Amino acid sequence: MSPAPQDRDRAPAGMIEDADGHRLTLGVVTGRREPARARPLGCAAHVRQDADVPGPDSSRPLGPASLPRAFDAHARSYDRLVAANPRYHDHLRLSARRMGLARGSGLRLLDVGCGTGASTAALLDAVPGAQVVGVDASAEMLAQARRKNWPPGVQFVHSRLEDLDRAGVTGPFDGILAAYLVRNLADPDAGLRAMHDLLRPGAPLAVHEYSARDSLRSRMVWDAVCWGVIIPMGRLRSGSGDLYRYLWRSVRAFDGVRSVAERMGRAGFIDIRTQTVTGWQTHIVHTFLGRRPAGPDPSPGAADELADLETPPVGTPSVD
Numbered sequence: 001m002s003p004a005p006q007d008r009d010r011a012p013a014g015m016i017e018d019a020d021g022h023r024l025t026l027g028v029v030t031g032r033r034e035p036a037r038a039r040p041l042g043c044a045a046h047v048r049q050d051a052d053v054p055g056p057d058s059s060r061p062l063g064p065a066s067l068p069r070a071f072d073a074h075a076r077s078y079d080r081l082v083a084a085n086p087r088y089h090d091h092l093r094l095s096a097r098r099m100g101l102a103r104g105s106g107l108r109l110l111d112v113g114c115g116t117g118a119s120t121a122a123l124l125d126a127v128p129g130a131q132v133v134g135v136d137a138s139a140e141m142l143a144q145a146r147r148k149n150w151p152p153g154v155q156f157v158h159s160r161l162e163d164l165d166r167a168g169v170t171g172p173f174d175g176i177l178a179a180y181l182v183r184n185l186a187d188p189d190a191g192l193r194a195m196h197d198l199l200r201p202g203a204p205l206a207v208h209e210y211s212a213r214d215s216l217r218s219r220m221v222w223d224a225v226c227w228g229v230i231i232p233m234g235r236l237r238s239g240s241g242d243l244y245r246y247l248w249r250s251v252r253a254f255d256g257v258r259s260v261a262e263r264m265g266r267a268g269f270i271d272i273r274t275q276t277v278t279g280w281q282t283h284i285v286h287t288f289l290g291r292r293p294a295g296p297d298p299s300p301g302a303a304d305e306l307a308d309l310e311t312p313p314v315g316t317p318s319v320d
């Protein structure tokens with residue numbers, strides 16, 4: 001990975017334009033000043049270093065063990081932050097639709113890391129009437145989810161993915177959506193294997209996730225949006241920028257597209273495909289699709305399953 005800026009409140013200056021021509025002005029942000037214009041997304045992240053639980057804006061970095069408490073602290077402002085990014089929900093709905101689930105068939109679906117329910121709503125949009133189990137490690141994020149109006153058949157369970165069995169959540173599921181979760185896991189490979197084992201044979205997994213590592217342009221846009229918009233706005237709205245600095249850092253540290261797909265292959269998934277989304281998130285946010293084999297599991301990670309990965313943005317220099 002290219003050298004990352006220090007974890008300080010500093011932003012690149014300038015302006016970026018997304019694929020639809022919307023302009024985002026970026027200013028130099030220091031201390032608690034507001035950026036010129038704010039369009040945050042929201043969602044946090046994964047760094048493979050466990051720490052004790054740090055307080056808000058602690059100099060100690062967040063890690064998988066401390067994340068649920070960090071989400072607890074940010075739960076009340078989370079929906080307002082993601083609402084400032086109109087495409088947040090569109091992209092989740094897109095990933096849910098890409099799972100290719102049959103509508104109206106009484107499917108049983110799992111939303112791992114459901115947070116305040118944005119991804120749960122996306123699943124219901126794709127399959128109205130589905131039975132959906134939303135699970136999350138943060139009690140406060142779940143409390144926000146439970147406050148919303150849900151049709152019968154939607155259930156929320158407080159549990160980490162790693163502890164689902166103990167929480168009484170067992171398969172088989174007809175589909176699993178993991179939106180902005182895999183980066184947050186201490187062991188993403190084990191998490192993917194666990195999701196594979198919870199699926200009915202032949203059923204799909206969609207991993208909706210940031211991956212910017214493969215493209216210099218993607219990393220530059222990511223840095224600019226985080227330091228110009230997301231981190232300052234996260235701090236303004238929630239009083240603490242820790243989760244949003246963590247988001248930035250974790251995406252910088254996370255896998256490239258091919259590596260995520262390879263992880264899925266090693267976990268036993270087949271028919272692995274990736275597609276990106278619209279807007280400035282193009283080639284930064286992706287849907288990684290795979291399914292559990294319908295028959296006996298083949299040898300993991302069959303290389304030919306990785307053949308049709310999305311192509312990188314035209315003209316993007318690859319420096320990794």
Ligand SMILES: C[S@@+](CC[C@H](N)C(=O)[O-])C[C@H]1O[C@@H](n2cnc3c(N)ncnc32)[C@H](O)[C@@H]1O
Pocket residue numbers: 042043044045067068071092112113114115116117118119135136137138141159160161162178179180181184185
């Ligand atoms: C960035 S939010 C995404 C929420 C929701 N999926 C969405 O798209 O808006 C990530 C969520 O994953 C949860 N999470 C992190 N690690 C987890 C784990 N090991 N098991 C279950 N949930 C976890 C966090 O508590 C947080 O609510």
